[in-house]
Amino acid sequence: MVKRGRKQSSQAQPEEEQRTAKQIKQDVKPGGSGGDSSLFSSLPISELTHKAIREIFEYQRMSPVQHETVAPLLKGHDLLAKAKTGTGKTLAFLIPTIEKLCSAGRPHPLAIRAVVLSPSRELAMQIADEAEKLLTFHKLNVVVLVGGVKITRDYKSLEKPADIVVATPGRLQDHLQNTPGFRERLSSVETLVLDEGDQLLDQGFRAEIDRIIQQLPKNRQSLCFSATVPDSLGAVLSVALRPDFKTINCVGEEDTDTHARIDQAYAIVDMSQHTLGLYSIIKKEMSENPTDYKVICFLPTARQTQFFAEALNFAGVKALEIHSRKSQSNRTRVSDEFRAASCGVLLSSDVSARGVDYPDVSMVIQLGCPSTREQYVHRLGRTGRAGKNGKGLLMLGPWEAGFQRQDLKDLPLDEATSTVHAAILEFGDETSMARSVSRVNEDTRTQTYQAWLGYYNSSLRRWKWNKDKLVAMGNQMSSEVLLLDEPPALLAKTVGKMGLTGVAGLKVERGGGGGEDHQGRCGRGGEGAGKGEAVARAEAVVRKRRWQG
Numbered sequence: 414m415v416k417r418g419r420k421q422s423s424q425a426q427p428e429e430e431q432r433t434a435k436q437i438k439q440d441v442k443p444g445g446s447g448g449d450s451s452l453f454s455s456l457p458i459s460e461l462t463h464k465a466i467r468e469i470f471e472y473q474r475m476s477p478v479q480h481e482t483v484a485p486l487l488k489g490h491d492l493l494a495k496a497k498t499g500t501g502k503t504l505a506f507l508i509p510t511i512e513k514l515c516s517a518g519r520p521h522p523l524a525i526r527a528v529v530l531s532p533s534r535e536l537a538m539q540i541a542d543e544a545e546k547l548l549t550f551h552k553l554n555v556v557v558l559v560g561g562v563k564i565t566r567d568y569k570s571l572e573k574p575a576d577i578v579v580a581t582p583g584r585l586q587d588h589l590q591n592t593p594g595f596r597e598r599l600s601s602v603e604t605l606v607l608d609e610g611d612q613l614l615d616q617g618f619r620a621e622i623d624r625i626i627q628q629l630p631k632n633r634q635s636l637c638f639s640a641t642v643p644d645s646l647g648a649v650l651s652v653a654l655r656p657d658f659k660t661i662n663c664v665g666e667e668d669t670d671t672h673a674r675i676d677q678a679y680a681i682v683d684m685s686q687h688t689l690g691l692y693s694i695i696k697k698e699m700s701e702n703p704t705d706y707k708v709i710c711f712l713p714t715a716r717q718t719q720f721f722a723e724a725l726n727f728a729g730v731k732a733l734e735i736h737s738r739k740s741q742s743n744r745t746r747v748s749d750e751f752r753a754a755s756c757g758v759l760l761s762s763d764v765s766a767r768g769v770d771y772p773d774v775s776m777v778i779q780l781g782c783p784s785t786r787e788q789y790v791h792r793l794g795r796t797g798r799a800g801k802n803g804k805g806l807l808m809l810g811p812w813e814a815g816f817q818r819q820d821l822k823d824l825p826l827d828e829a830t831s832t833v834h835a836a837i838l839e840f841g842d843e844t845s846m847a848r849s850v851s852r853v854n855e856d857t858r859t860q861t862y863q864a865w866l867g868y869y870n871s872s873l874r875r876w877k878w879n880k881d882k883l884v885a886m887g888n889q890m891s892s893e894v895l896l897l898d899e900p901p902a903l904l905a906k907t908v909g910k911m912g913l914t915g916v917a918g919l920k921v922e923r924g925g926g927g928g929e930d931h932q933g934r935c936g937r938g939g940e941g942a943g944k945g946e947a948v949a950r951a952e953a954v955v956r957k958r959r960w961q962g
């Protein structure tokens with residue numbers, strides 16, 4: 414069942430409703446000038462778009478970012494816009510983009526006239542859905558081009574007119590290189606939108622974005638939207654925007670990038686308590702909001718996401734998982750299921766960190782350090798959207814505590830370490846959790862170990878670690894989180910690629926059979942052990958921990 418608003422207990426309803434209504438008003442109140450200029454009806458746009466906003470979206474007032482950006486965009490300016498998460502940036506760029514297209518006819522039947530780029534597939538699909546709703550009464554087409562979908566499906570979609578293409582950079586570049594005629598079709602582009610522009614212009618996507626932009630007409634209008642605009646963005650914006658671009662910042666100078674209505678907290682939790690801590694906090698949220706808990710937990714890597722999801726499911730918490738190791742059809746199904754659910758738990762890698770609009774998320778948990786401060790802000794922004802309340806909990810290992818102290822020092826995070834410990838006491842059972850972890854597939858645990866090493870290896874300087882320390886910490890994770898007797902063996906090739914050849918404590922498998930570590934010991938991290946042995950091992954780990962106090 415699709416839920417439209419958070420359910421309230423009957424007693425709390427009037428006050429809660431009033432509060433929510435007030436917050437929505439704040440989010441949609443006109444930015445500064447006030448009055449009726451914030452009504453959609455005051456916008457000089459086509460009647461067909463007005464009709465969609467009225468009848469399909471049923472919105473009356475623009476949010477501040479819509480109020481401040483739509484008018485200059487209708488005048489044709491290039492724009493960099495910053496506004497907090499969940500405040501309606503999607504419509505802010507779609508309305509002017511569509512208006513420009515309907516004010517003139519197609520230059521030729523297959524012309525691509527607007528390109529919207531998104532860093533993730535799920536976000537691209539969501540933007541395309543929103544565009545289709547806005548185009549309900551227009552005769553314009555939207556085509557989505559994202560990775561993970563059979564290219565033949567793209568060819569089919571591209572047989573029709575594609576006035577607006579919403580794409581991830583990799584797939585768009587693939588078409589540029591390999592699809593006959595695609596490059597020519599792009600020569601009609603009038604508008605380029607970079608949603609989550611800071612991420613698109615960052616290192617990860619930069620080369621693809623540069624190549625795409627080279628193919629677009631110079632006289633296009635370009636827009637860049639995000640909830641975070643790091644200083645480094647200034648230097649690369651000239652690639653996408655014309656030099657006289659406007660900047661609109663809907664986050665006041667004195668304000669923070671996050672919403673005051675989201676209660677933010679952090680907890681410093683020992684590695685050995687991460688699984689139990691996560692389980693217990695989710696159980697607490699479920700018991701406090703039995704009919705409307707909706708939790709997203711972000712993990713640093715796809716494999717950690719998979720590991721914790723499997724462990725939680727064995728422990729009796731139904732958890733969905735979404736990450737890059739899943740097929741696109743599975744990702745889309747999971748995303749749709751979580752969007753429509755009134756209650757649920759979703760474990761996600763950063764594929765859902767930005768832009769994705771799941772309604773009524775009650776809590777965002779971040780277990781492990783996010784890659785950047787910006788990523789923290791975007792992940793947190795999956796709750797507290799469109800004027801609603803929300804909660805965020807950042808759970809860090811002791812070695813990561815500096816992230817909260819340094820990178821988030823201007824954000825209002827309360828310390829909640831004792832809350833996590835209290836939740837563990839109330840809801841956790843170490844032996845039963847150890848049994849659940851032992852049931853997690855051996856391959857998942859090996860891959861989680863490898864991914865963990867990869868994630869921390871890519872930022873050694875941030876942790877002030879050398880390679881020996883990295884491996885020591887990884888092995889601690891293998892023992893305390895994955896509950897393996899010995900760290901799993903990694904292929905020599907993988908170890909070489911990570912630059913870890915010769916590092917003490919790493920077990921290396923030289924193709925086939927068991928592994929040998931750099932001290933010459935043999936074994937394979939519990940592989941091949943039966944279920945009974947795995948549980949016995951888990952219980953031994955718990956016993957050992959108790960002995961060690």
Ligand SMILES: Nc1ncnc2c1ncn2[C@@H]1O[C@H](COP(=O)(O)OP(=O)(O)OP(=O)(O)O)[C@@H](O)[C@H]1O
Binds near residue numbers: 499500
């Ligand atoms: N004018 C409006 N009135 C009421 N609700 C709105 C309005 N505009 C957008 N919304 C709703 O607000 C929610 C958030 O919008 P949207 O996803 O565009 O936010 P965003 O600013 O792009 O967020 P993010 O920074 O996370 O990408 C959506 O559910 C959307 O339908």
